[in-house]
Amino acid sequence: MEFAELLHARRSVRSFEQRPIEAAKLKTILELTNLAPSAGNLQAYEIYQVSASKVRAALAHAANQPFVAQAPLTLVFFANPGRSARKFGTRGRSLYAIQDATIAATYAMLAIGTVGLGTVWVGAFDDAGVTRAVNAPDDWIPVAMLPIGYAAEAPAPTERRNLDELVHVL
Numbered sequence: 211m212e213f214a215e216l217l218h219a220r221r222s223v224r225s226f227e228q229r230p231i232e233a234a235k236l237k238t239i240l241e242l243t244n245l246a247p248s249a250g251n252l253q254a255y256e257i258y259q260v261s262a263s264k265v266r267a268a269l270a271h272a273a274n275q276p277f278v279a280q281a282p283l284t285l286v287f288f289a290n291p292g293r294s295a296r297k298f299g300t301r302g303r304s305l306y307a308i309q310d311a312t313i314a315a316t317y318a319m320l321a322i323g324t325v326g327l328g329t330v331w332v333g334a335f336d337d338a339g340v341t342r343a344v345n346a347p348d349d350w351i352p353v354a355m356l357p358i359g360y361a362a363e364a365p366a367p368t369e370r371r372n373l374d375e376l377v378h379v380l
């Protein structure tokens with residue numbers, strides 16, 4: 211799929227078929243994700259690949275969003291602030307690690323579309339609940355979850371602000 215076409219076609223999907231995800235598709239998603247840029251190329255983020263149903267249920271509970279458990283697979287992106295702080299100090303800890311994780315999750319979200327699967331960015335959750343669910347270190351910050359599966363819905367496009375309002379031309 212052409213890149214612009216992918217961006218136009220992407221929708222947040224919150225209903226999934228129970229069909230499993232092929233290993234080759236998951237591999238493609240993760241390899242494309244790993245191409246994301248990061249500050250100093252430090253990749254100050256970590257990814258949990260969750261298919262265990264107990265953990266998926268715990269993630270859905272932490273987000274209070276039951277559809278998360280319906281997806282056969284969820285990727286959870288954490289910022290690893292210490293990894294960026296070693297080179298960039300406070301800016302690495304408080305900003306770059308979050309940006310690294312966010313960009314990687316964005317790459318993943320778009321990569322998921324390229325292999326014909328659906329996802330939605332889930333950012334509303336209890337941080338401690340997500341950390342506990344995957345048993346991550348306390349100093350990593352959960353940034354986003356991407357529940358992934360074959361879409362069981364075809365959502366309509368959502369509105370966007372007008373560029374005239376959004377872009378401040380100087």
Ligand SMILES: Cc1cc2nc3c(=O)[nH]c(=O)nc-3n(C[C@H](O)[C@H](O)[C@H](O)COP(=O)(O)O)c2cc1C
Pocket residue numbers: 220221222223224275330331332333334335365367368
């Ligand atoms: C930072 C962020 C947090 C979000 N958190 C949630 C969430 O917790 N649950 C959810 O269902 N959708 C969540 N979304 C998805 C947005 O609601 C969705 O992207 C937006 O409504 C536009 O719809 P579209 O993705 O179909 O274009 C989040 C999106 C972003 C970027």
